[in-house]
Amino acid sequence: MSEFDLDDLLSPAAVQDPYGFFGTLREQAPVHFNERYRSWILTRYDDISAAFKDPRFSSDRITPFLTQKQEEVRASGLADTFDVLADWLVFKDPPDHTRLRKLVHRAFSPRAVQQMSERVERIAGELLDELPPEGEIDLIREFAYPLPAIVIAEMLGVPPSDRELFKRWSDDISALVFGGLEDPGRHERAAAGMLELVNYLSDLIQRYSVEPEDNLISALVRAQEEGDSLSPEEVVATCTLLLFGGHETTTNLIGNGLLALMQHPSQMALLRRSPDALRGAIEEFLRFDGPAKAVVRAVREDVEVDAHKLRAGDRVFLIPASGNRDPRIFANPDELDVTRNAAQHLGFGLGIHYCLGAPLARLEGSIAIRQVLQRLPYLELVGDDLDWQPVLLSRGLSELPVTYRSVEATR
Amino acid sequence: MNDQVRIMVDRELCVGSASCVASAPQRFVLDEGLSSAITPTATLDDDLRDAAEGCPVMAITLLDVKTGEGVW
Numbered sequence: 001m002s003e004f005d006l007d008d009l010l011s012p013a014a015v016q017d018p019y020g021f022f023g024t025l026r027e028q029a030p031v032h033f034n035e036r037y038r039s040w041i042l043t044r045y046d047d048i049s050a051a052f053k054d055p056r057f058s059s060d061r062i063t064p065f066l067t068q069k070q071e072e073v074r075a076s077g078l079a080d081t082f083d084v085l086a087d088w089l090v091f092k093d094p095p096d097h098t099r100l101r102k103l104v105h106r107a108f109s110p111r112a113v114q115q116m117s118e119r120v121e122r123i124a125g126e127l128l129d130e131l132p133p134e135g136e137i138d139l140i141r142e143f144a145y146p147l148p149a150i151v152i153a154e155m156l157g158v159p160p161s162d163r164e165l166f167k168r169w170s171d172d173i174s175a176l177v178f179g180g181l182e183d184p185g186r187h188e189r190a191a192a193g194m195l196e197l198v199n200y201l202s203d204l205i206q207r208y209s210v211e212p213e214d215n216l217i218s219a220l221v222r223a224q225e226e227g228d229s230l231s232p233e234e235v236v237a238t239c240t241l242l243l244f245g246g247h248e249t250t251t252n253l254i255g256n257g258l259l260a261l262m263q264h265p266s267q268m269a270l271l272r273r274s275p276d277a278l279r280g281a282i283e284e285f286l287r288f289d290g291p292a293k294a295v296v297r298a299v300r301e302d303v304e305v306d307a308h309k310l311r312a313g314d315r316v317f318l319i320p321a322s323g324n325r326d327p328r329i330f331a332n333p334d335e336l337d338v339t340r341n342a343a344q345h346l347g348f349g350l351g352i353h354y355c356l357g358a359p360l361a362r363l364e365g366s367i368a369i370r371q372v373l374q375r376l377p378y379l380e381l382v383g384d385d386l387d388w389q390p391v392l393l394s395r396g397l398s399e400l401p402v403t404y405r406s407v408e409a410t411r
Numbered sequence: 412m413n414d415q416v417r418i419m420v421d422r423e424l425c426v427g428s429a430s431c432v433a434s435a436p437q438r439f440v441l442d443e444g445l446s447s448a449i450t451p452t453a454t455l456d457d458d459l460r461d462a463a464e465g466c467p468v469m470a471i472t473l474l475d476v477k478t479g480e481g482v483w
Contacts, residue, residue: 053427053444102433109465351444354428358467 007036009317015390018293019334022322031308039315040299040308045326045346047305048318052350057297057316059353060093062086081173081194087237090245090353093300097352103223103230104238105356107155107216113359116151120364123150124371134405136382140397143372144254148364152246156239157208157215162200166243169197173244194240201239205232216242242357250361252291252396254368257282259400260289260336261369262381267338272373278366281338285365286324286347288336293321293395295349320346321395376404414455415476418448424470431462431471438462452476 004021005011006029014021025032026043034041042048051057062085085091089100106112127143149167158166172186172193205217209225212218220238224230230238261268271277299314310316323346325333330342348355355361372379382401389396418438420431425446431439432446435458439446453459455473463471463483473483 098429098433101430105430105433105465105467106461109467110469111464348426351427352429354426354467356467 006032007034009034009037009041009392010390012390015388016386018321018395019325022319023325025319026322026326031306033308034317037315037317039317040305040310041317041319042305043319043322045323045329048320048323048346049350051297051305051316051318052295052346052353054303054351055093056299056301056303057318058093058300059097059297060091061296061298061315062091080198081191084194084198084233084237084240087234088241089238089356090241094352100230100234100238101352101356103220104216104242107219108356108358108360110359113363116155116360117363117367119154120147120151120367121371123147123154124368128371128375131376134403136401136403139258139372139400139402140251140255141399144251144258144368144400147254147368148250149247151250151360151364152243155216155246156243157204157213157217165196165200167247169193169200173197173240197240197243198236201236205235205239245355246357246360248394248396249291249357250364252394253282253285253361253365255397255400256289256291256395257285257365257369258372258379258402259381259386259397260285261373262379262402264336267336268373268379271338271369275370275373277338278370279362280341281369282362282365283342283345284336284338284340287330287342287345288324289395290320290324290345290347291394291396292347292349294319294393296393317392320349376402379404414482415452416455416459416473416482417452417476418450418459419472419474420446420448421470421472422446424468426468426470428467430465430467434462434465435459446470455482 004013004024006021006025008014009021022043025041030042030044030047032041032043033039042051062082089097092100124143124147127147131137131142146167150163153163153166172189201217205221208215208218209221212222217239220230220235224232224235261271271281295318297316297318299310299312299316301312303310324330327333329344330340348358348361380403382403387398389398420439422445427441427444427446429441429446432441438449438453438459439462440449441447459473460483463473471483472481474480475482
């Protein structure tokens, strides 16, 4: 008998331990129809990997939703929010996806991102400079949360004075996209946040189209003007996507990675001795407890998976959190081993929607974790009562209370 | 100008993002979900360079046909 109610994807037990929950599903019913969520759930590595690469699993889960629930959406006051979301390239299939992705992928190529490293080092350093020499802090709030927000805002061209506004809007919209429970005001906040963000970005786009600078918004505006068939709405939507996609996911990579190290002190010691090992360690953090718990697809035409018939229109959850712990692929999958080769993990997806920001996430993750290890010795978790966000798609902590002593204080 | 390069795709590294297909559709296709060069050699142009440079996992290598040196 299992300790989990396999129908409830967001029971406290499943939120606390998604690996136990989805692992049970993977070994008992790897292709499972969840009645409560009216969705298929794929939990084996091979099935997830195949679905990521199969165009019959569509990423456009907004259009069918809008068509089916048109009246509900209009009545909810979220119509404008969904109009913007519908232009996000993560929700697009080719050829729109190809066109949009092509315009931004160069800015996020490994080489382009490498040029960001000094900037990321500086921002991380400044955040750590602001901490007291020793004591107890929430590492999410003081470090893992602001770092990627500042990085992506700077890349886009948001003036430093507007950063706080940006962080708030990002929060409000993420509550909708990641499907939080027990948060009755989330629809209203998402709608308001999206509206404010769109207005703000429209002003910024206007400004950079008159006086271009060396930033992403200027580059998008230039692409639009050079006739790359990008509509003004798509420029705004792409900016909101980059802001949003570059933020909370990276926060969770940093937070979950540092948590894993605090829970495995010998591996933290290893990375302190050999910081070069961080490159590989980041892949292991993405595999072991990565930010992407689940990914949604819509079946576009009937497809068979392991003798189950998935019909056009069905919804599917692909579970990287389970594929990344599949013993058929990874030896001792439930053990953290920062020295293993974890490159095959599904943390960034696979196929045409493979995370555009992967090179940036890797860079930010390794710089952030290295700086914390260097500058906050004797880092320890406070208590063991972890507060995981009760959401379906992402895996992240609400807070990460730690104690530390600074280098200076230990002299 | 007429630089011929050998196009090498490391299919172990490739994640099938199809960035290269978007940049240079005349040079790359997805084959069983992974990138594959349509012809083993080609003239180096901006599209091909974009494709190699834009690959999120650096799976594409371009070698000068004459000298064998890596141009990307």
